[in-house]
Amino acid sequence: MNRNITIFDTTLRDGTQGEGISLSADDKLKIAQKLDALGVHYIEGGNPGSNSKDIEFFQRAKSLGLTAKLTAFGSTRRKNSIAEQDASLLRIIESGVPAATLVGKAWDFHVHTALQTSLEENLAMIFDSFAFLKRSGMEAMYDAEHFFDGYKNNPEYALAALRKAQEGGADWLVLCDTNGGTMPGEIHEIVSRVAQELSTPIGIHTHNDCELAVANSLAAIGAGARQVQGTINGYGERCGNANLCSIIPNLQLKLGYSCLPEEKLRALTSTARFVSEIANVHMPVGQAFVGNAAFAHKGGIHVSAIMKDSKTYEHIQPELVGNKQRILVSELAGQSNIISKAVEMGLDVNANNEKTKAIIDRIKELEHQGYQFEGADASLELLLRDAFTESVSIFTVESFKMHVEKSNGNMISEAIVKLNVGGQQVYTAAEGNGPVNALDNALRKALVQFYPQIENIHLSDYKVRVLSEKDATAAKVRVLIESTGLDNTWSTVGVSSNVIEASWEALLDSIRYALLQMDRVEIGNPPATERLGLVNH
Ligand SMILES: CC(=O)SCCNC(=O)CCNC(=O)[C@H](O)C(C)(C)COP(=O)(O)OP(=O)(O)OC[C@H]1O[C@@H](n2cnc3c(N)ncnc32)[C@H](O)[C@@H]1OP(=O)(O)O
Ligand SMILES: CC(=O)C(=O)O
16 A cells, blocks of 8 residues: 655645734745755645735745745636636746645535535536646646535535546545534545545645644545645644644654655754744644653653653654653652753762752742743753852842933833952943843943853843742742843743842843853852842842
């Protein structure tokens, strides 16, 4: 039996039908290149009959030299018209791509209600449109819209629609679960019947309205479909399309089908993250296979076993899909979490070390106070280095002052910091577009003469969360700061009942971590406020 599966990516077409997703022509070109590098077989670039951005995309994509086949999307000709004059079909041919996908009705209810035409006219629309594209020398796929709903309502008509596309010369019959309401058992049964009735290869296109798009795609492949359509991260209309980032590894690593060359499968995680960045859609950390937490271990019992053999809590090796194992440190940690993290940092730590037990207790206590270290790797590293290495204090903070004023309608924030850097007292003031920005500017200004690379670091994210009584011992705020520079990104945390103090704490950790990265000096080791170098404030 042929176990090669054709991967058809529609991130650039159906993916952009997802709420909140809008891609420029430049974005689309970048994503197309990434998809090509991943090794997908077809890239549906858009709908040239819909808008000029998609026309521009197809025009510019010609020079990309893609290995994947670019595909343009459109619908069957309009009712009571002729294919040769249909604007949507003409735009597809003009786009110059080798392949086209035409959506056409397969549900009698839709023909009557949405198209408001006769069942015969819809069949003629399908036949004429494919015959025209084939005469124009294109490869052509039939996206049989609402095929499963149509089949359940009127199987003979749904099959007749497929036969018309086949007679017109369609190269693939792609069965669509457009409303996403079909169950995996039904998909298997219906695809099996289609595979018996028609000779043209079958594809599957599912939507995720019942959270079953991946399961339904796998069911269709099991019943004989050989092309699977989907999007990166499952973006798409309403609840989304079938997620190729789950379908591909499930087919290839679990079910023994061949979708992508093994080495290309390793690009899956970076592709998913790249597309999420360009689409500006946050990726769920727990996204299967490619999420940041897909192989992250938090519970002490899990980590203890993972260190003996990662198969104990991992269903595949994360590297197969380009992801990696992560060990999280939190109040649920045991000594295995701490040891594994410390070893990752190159620290010499063993299980029976008194310091290990002390630092676990300290982390649990800090988490109880509202700190959260799994999202603040750099603060955690400082804590562990403080605990396990000889330390040298780089600077101490003698005081800081904030001044916020509204003058002539303008808000002004000014910060003054007094530091002691290697015995030398430094006193600086700086303004900022808010108190935290002013503090950050004043701190850098004080340190830049000693550590010029600090100029290259900036705050890339700032989050404040109010902790309720149930999260901590008293109402407080937790500030998480993400900093970028030195070819790296790191996160730090601060907690206080005062948002300025919590921000200051996270800022100091960020700067101390940066200095550590610069490999100039070791970071200081004081506990609590001293840990932050805050002598007085
Ligand atoms: C299941 C899917 O995801 S299908 C793809 C859905 N994606 C999109 O719709 C995004 C791109 N769409 C567009 O830019 C526009 O809708 C266009 C350019 C295609 C059409 O725009 P308009 O001509 O203004 O029509 P409008 O969007 O209001 O309505 C769709 C028309 O297409 C007709 N139509 C729908 N499906 C088909 C089909 N398979 N074959 C032929 N005609 C169809 C409808 O009957 C309706 O015609 P009517 O105006 O005579 O009632
Ligand atoms: C064609 C398509 O996107 C659908 O039927 O869902």
